[in-house]
Amino acid sequence: xxxxxxxxxxxxxTPLAGGLLTGFDxxxxxxxxxxxxxxxxxxxxxxxxxLQKETIEVNPSHRFYVYVSLMxxxxxxxxxxxxxxxxxxxxxxxxxxxxxxxxGYASQSPYSVLGAERELLQMMAYEPMMFMTAAGxxxxxxxxxxxxxxxxxMPAIIYLPAIFVGFVFILTFKLRKSPFDLSLGHHxxxxxVQGISTExxxxxxxxxxxxxxxxxxxxxxxxxxFFAADSIGTHILAVIVCLIVYLFEIILDNSTVRVKWQxxxxxxxxVSGVLGTANLVVLSFFNx
Amino acid sequence: xxxxxKSPWILHxxxxxxxxxxxxxxxxxxxxxxxxxxxVVNTGDPRHADILLITGxxxxxxxxxxxxxxxxxxxxxxxxxxxxxxxxxxIFADCYNVExxxxxxxxxxVYVPGxxxxxxxxxxxxxxxxxxxxxxxxxxxxx
Numbered sequence: 468x469x470x471x472x473x474x475x476x477x478x479x480x481t482p483l484a485g486g487l488l489t490g491f492d493x494x495x496x497x498x499x500x501x502x503x504x505x506x507x508x509x510x511x512x513x514x515x516x517x518l519q520k521e522t523i524e525v526n527p528s529h530r531f532y533v534y535v536s537l538m539x540x541x542x543x544x545x546x547x548x549x550x551x552x553x554x555x556x557x558x559x560x561x562x563x564x565x566x567x568x569x570x571g572y573a574s575q576s577p578y579s580v581l582g583a584e585r586e587l588l589q590m591m592a593y594e595p596m597m598f599m600t601a602a603g604x605x606x607x608x609x610x611x612x613x614x615x616x617x618x619x620x621m622p623a624i625i626y627l628p629a630i631f632v633g634f635v636f637i638l639t640f641k642l643r644k645s646p647f648d649l650s651l652g653h654h655x656x657x658x659x660v661q662g663i664s665t666e667x668x669x670x671x672x673x674x675x676x677x678x679x680x681x682x683x684x685x686x687x688x689x690x691x692x693f694f695a696a697d698s699i700g701t702h703i704l705a706v707i708v709c710l711i712v713y714l715f716e717i718i719l720d721n722s723t724v725r726v727k728w729q730x731x732x733x734x735x736x737x738v739s740g741v742l743g744t745a746n747l748v749v750l751s752f753f754n755x
Numbered sequence: 756x757x758x759x760x761k762s763p764w765i766l767h768x769x770x771x772x773x774x775x776x777x778x779x780x781x782x783x784x785x786x787x788x789x790x791x792x793x794x795v796v797n798t799g800d801p802r803h804a805d806i807l808l809i810t811g812x813x814x815x816x817x818x819x820x821x822x823x824x825x826x827x828x829x830x831x832x833x834x835x836x837x838x839x840x841x842x843x844x845x846i847f848a849d850c851y852n853v854e855x856x857x858x859x860x861x862x863x864x865v866y867v868p869g870x871x872x873x874x875x876x877x878x879x880x881x882x883x884x885x886x887x888x889x890x891x892x893x894x895x896x897x898x
Contacts, residue, residue: 493791501786505794509762512794516758516805519892521829523802661800668802668829 470549477548478541485680486510488687492717499721510680514673522669525574532570533671533678539563540681547688550614553604557597560685564590567678571663582662586650588728592735593637599743600689603630606750617695622705624693629746631693635712636738640731641686642713643679644720647731687713759805759831759888762794763881766804768824770857771847772811775871776838780808783874790878793885801827806884807861808877812840814852818860825861831891833864833884837877842866 490507497504506512524530540563547556568590571583601611607626608616616623624631639647651662659665664675687709694705726734769777783790784797798804801824813821825834836857839845844855857863864887867880 497789497791502789503792504789505791509794512758512761513764513796516762519758520805520831521895523827523829661798661803664803665800666802672803 473549474545477545481544481548481684482677482680485683486514486677488683488713489680492713495714495717496721499718510676514676517668517673517676518670520669522671525576525666529570529573529666530671532566532573533667533674536563536566536570537674537678537681539566540678540685543685544681544688547613547685550612550617552611553601553613553616553692554611556613556685557601560682561590561594561597563678567663567675570667574666576666578660578665579663582650582659582665585659585728586663588732589640589647589650592647592732593640595736596633596637596739596743599739599747600630600634603627603743603746603750604692606747613692616692617702618697620697622694622696622701626750627693627746629742629749631690633739633742633746634689634693635715636742637735638686638690638712639716639719640735642683642716644716646719646723646726647735648720648725649728649731757889757892759892760885762796763805763885763888764796764798764803765806765808765881766798766801766824766828767808767810768821770809770811770813770817770821770841771853772838772840776810776841776869779871779874780810780837780877783877788874788878790881793878793882795881801825802829804828805832805888806881807832807834808837808881809834809841809857809861810837812844812847812853812855813857813860814854818854821857821860831888831895833887833891834861835865835867835880835884836863837867837880838872839868839870842868845870 487507489510493509494504494507522530539559543556543560543563546552546559564586568583568586571579571586604616604623604627605611607623608619610616643651651659651664664672667675690709690712691705694708695702767777767780782788801807805828807825807828809821825832834857836842840847841857844853847853848855854860865880865883867876869876
């Protein structure tokens with residue numbers, strides 16, 4: 468019974484929090500550019516409008532991929548926020564991303580196929596660091612279960628500072644922020660039309676937006692795991708750090724330009740390789 | 756509850772404009788006018804757009820493009836003709852290649868005259884189109 472209530476709360480409140488964060492993101496971005504900006508609730512207005520609109524289907528399987536993607540992302544949020552296995556979280560998250568990618572290929576539009584190819588490159592760029600994160604967290608806590616990782620005496624960040632920096636680096640891919648918003652970004656309107664979501668309209672587009680809200684919270688959830696330990700203070704600190712990291716991403720988004728895919732890929736692998744490996748080697752040297 | 760009014764996404768197409776009105780459309784996105792405060796997003800994608808903003812008179816080359824863009828937009832949708840050329844053909848109305856205003860091809864909902872149309876009047880036109888979107892939404896529901 469408790470679990471059912473918990474699941475329901477996660478399903479309802481995760482997108483609400485994600486949508487609010489996106490709203491603040493747009494407001495802060497506007498202020499950084501010297502504009503007034505839309506209301507904070509703007510992302511909700513957008514989605515509610517899209518839900519009312521006509522949904523044009525390019526072919527029968529087109530919509531299916533988006534719904535399945537959303538389902539897997541919700542499953543990821545459930546596994547993560549109930550303190551499940553971190554490896555499973557990463558696998559299911561990847562599966563959700565892959566279904567979204569297949570949705571891009573399904574429409575046959577050149578823009579969305581190009582967007583899907585870039586999304587594939589982005590996944591290649593950020594996946595190694597995701598596993599490095601899981602490996603590092605296992606190394607310091609000897610468990611893959613999130614509820615045990617966040618219940619240790621010392622927060623993981625003390626042992627994994629370099630892996631944390633590497634994770635924040637690839638967070639830019641996950642949150643679809645410049646300089647790594649190659650496949651579909653909120654500012655990429657004119658370059659790739661709208662990447663993978665080019666052919667989606669109405670309800671499917673609304674679901675893509677909701678999926679992104681879940682993904683934002685999941686991505687920040689990983690940041691949370693680095694900072695949380697068994698005292699209440701560290702949990703409050705973890706939430707504050709999540710907000711600071713998100714603010715940092717917004718400022719980065721507004722102050723950098725999109726890079727070419729070659730650079731994004733090589734930079735991401737270089738950062739994950741050097742920071743991730745160095746951190747793990749140092750850890751094994753001190754034999755924690 | 757109406758959300759069409761709160762998030763009109765626009766698609767901007769230059770039929771045969773001299774770029775005067777296009778610059779003014781883009782100027783309304785800049786910090787001075789900041790049309791995003793009404794929730795407006797300048798999408799480049801007809802599938803996401805609610806309002807089609809057309810500048811310039813139409814000719815043989817741009818007619819099929821305009822029709823296709825309009826057909827690709829999901830209902831409810833509105834068309835705003837920006838600038839005197841888009842409303843009637845303007846000084847180009849008598850040219851051998853010019854058909855006239857946008858209303859020769861599409862059902863235009865809002866006319867924004869001016870050469871070039873000022874950002875204030877473009878924003879006003881977009882907000883008028885929002886009200887029309889709202890009416891169209893109600894009509895769709897009634898059907």
